[in-house]
Amino acid sequence: MTYTRILGTGGYLPDRVVTNAELARTVDTSDEWIVSRTGIRERRLAGDRETTCDLAEQAARVALEAAGCQASDIDLVIVATTTPDRVFPATACLLQDRLGIHGPPAFDVQAVCTGFIYALSIADKFIRAGSCRRALVVGAETMSRIVDWSDRSTCVLFGDGAGAVVVGAADEPGILSTHLHADGAYKDLLTANTGVSDVRAAWPGRITMRGNEVFRMAVTTLDALVGETLAAHGLAQGDVRWLVPHQANTRIIAATAKRLGLPMEQVVVTVDRHGNTSGASIPLAFDTAVRDGRIRRGDVVLMEGFGGGFTWGSVLLTF
Ligand code: ACO
Numbered sequence: 001m002t003y004t005r006i007l008g009t010g011g012y013l014p015d016r017v018v019t020n021a022e023l024a025r026t027v028d029t030s031d032e033w034i035v036s037r038t039g040i041r042e043r044r045l046a047g048d049r050e051t052t053c054d055l056a057e058q059a060a061r062v063a064l065e066a067a068g069c070q071a072s073d074i075d076l077v078i079v080a081t082t083t084p085d086r087v088f089p090a091t092a093c094l095l096q097d098r099l100g101i102h103g104p105p106a107f108d109v110q111a112v113c114t115g116f117i118y119a120l121s122i123a124d125k126f127i128r129a130g131s132c133r134r135a136l137v138v139g140a141e142t143m144s145r146i147v148d149w150s151d152r153s154t155c156v157l158f159g160d161g162a163g164a165v166v167v168g169a170a171d172e173p174g175i176l177s178t179h180l181h182a183d184g185a186y187k188d189l190l191t192a193n194t195g196v197s198d199v200r201a202a203w204p205g206r207i208t209m210r211g212n213e214v215f216r217m218a219v220t221t222l223d224a225l226v227g228e229t230l231a232a233h234g235l236a237q238g239d240v241r242w243l244v245p246h247q248a249n250t251r252i253i254a255a256t257a258k259r260l261g262l263p264m265e266q267v268v269v270t271v272d273r274h275g276n277t278s279g280a281s282i283p284l285a286f287d288t289a290v291r292d293g294r295i296r297r298g299d300v301v302l303m304e305g306f307g308g309g310f311t312w313g314s315v316l317l318t319f
Pocket of ligand 1: 038113156210306
C-alpha cells in the first residue's frame with residue numbers, strides 16, 4: 001500500500017506589515033473592533049510589483065530545502081490560488097518554470113480558502129494511484145488585489161502570503177484521509193463576482209461578503225466536517241493532537257476546536273499576524289508550527305478549510 005507523507009514545509013510572507021491602527025487611518029474602524037470580532041491584529045501585504053507567483057516561489061524553495069529535494073525530484077506541481085498572476089498560463093506553470101521543473105504536470109486549483117485542502121487531496125490521490133512520486137503543493141495568494149479597500153467590513157480581514165509542502169510516496173501514513181465538499185447554491189454570500197467571461201460588471205472583481213451568514217454557515221459546516229472526519233477513522237474527540245484550521249477568524253476557529261475537544265493550546269493560530277490569506281492560510285499555519293517545533297513527527301493533525309463557493313474540506317494526517 002502506498003501512502004502520501006509530508007516531507008517538508010515552507011512559508012513566505014511579504015515584508016510590509018499593515019496594523020489595524022494603520023487601516024483605521026483610511027476606513028472607519030478600530031483595533032478594538034477588529035481584534036474583538038476577528039482576532040486579527042496585523043496582516044502582510046505584497047509590494048506593488050510582487051505577484052502571487054513571487055510569493056509561491058519563496059515558499060516552494062523553502063519547502064524543497066526542508067524536504068531535502070531537488071527541483072528535478074518533483075513530478076507534480078499544484079498551486080491553490082484565487083489570485084493568479086495571469087488568466088493563463090496557470091500560476092503552477094509559471095512557478096514550475098521559475099524552479100526549473102520541466103515536463104511534469106502543473107495546474108492551479110481554485111477553491112478559494114479551501115484551495116490548499118483540495119490541492120493536497122489531489123496530490124494524495126496522484127501519489128496513491130502511482131501517477132507520481134513527489135509533489136509540490138502550494139497555497140499562494142495576493143488577496144490585497146481583490147479587496148475593496150473602501151469597504152471596512154471586508155478590507156480588515158485579508159492578507160497576502162504563501163505556504164508550501166513537498167509530499168512523497170511512502171510505505172506508512174502519512175495522509176489518512178481527505179474529505180472534500182462544495183455547494184454552489186451559496187455562491188453569492190462570499191464572492192468577487194466579476195470574471196473573464198461575464199462582462200456586465202467592472203474588472204477586476206472585488207470581494208463582497210454577507211459576513212453574518214458566512215459566519216453561521218462556517219461554524220455549522222465545520223462542525224459536521226469534523227464529525228465526518230473523526231467517524232471515518234473511528235477517532236474520538238481528543239485523538240487529534242493538532243488542529244490546523246483555515247485562518248479566517250478566531251471565533252470560528254475556537255468553535256471548531258471545541259467540537260474536537262481540543263484546548264486552544266493544541267490549535268495553530270496565525271490569523272492574528274497573517275489575517276485571512278485564503279488558500280495560503282493552512283500551509284502557512286502548518287509551516288509555522290512545524291518550524292517552531294510544536295508539530296512533531298508522528299503527531300496526528302487535522303487540517304480543515306471553509307471558503308467561497310461554498311467549498312469546505314479536511315485532511316487528516318500523521319506528520
Ligand atoms: N470596523 C468597525 N465597524 C464595522 C466594521 C469594521 N471593520 N465592519 C463592520 N462594522 C460594523 C457594521 O457596519 C455594523 O454596524 P451597524 O450595526 O451600525 O450596521 C456592525 O459593525 C456589525 O456588523 P456585523 O457584520 O454584524 O458584524 P459581525 O459581528 O458579524 O462581524 C465579521 C463581522 C467579523 C465579518 C463576521 O461576520 C465574521 O467573522 N464573519 C465570518 C466571515 C469571515 O471570516 N470571512 C472571511 C472570508 S470567508 C472564510 O475565509 C471562511
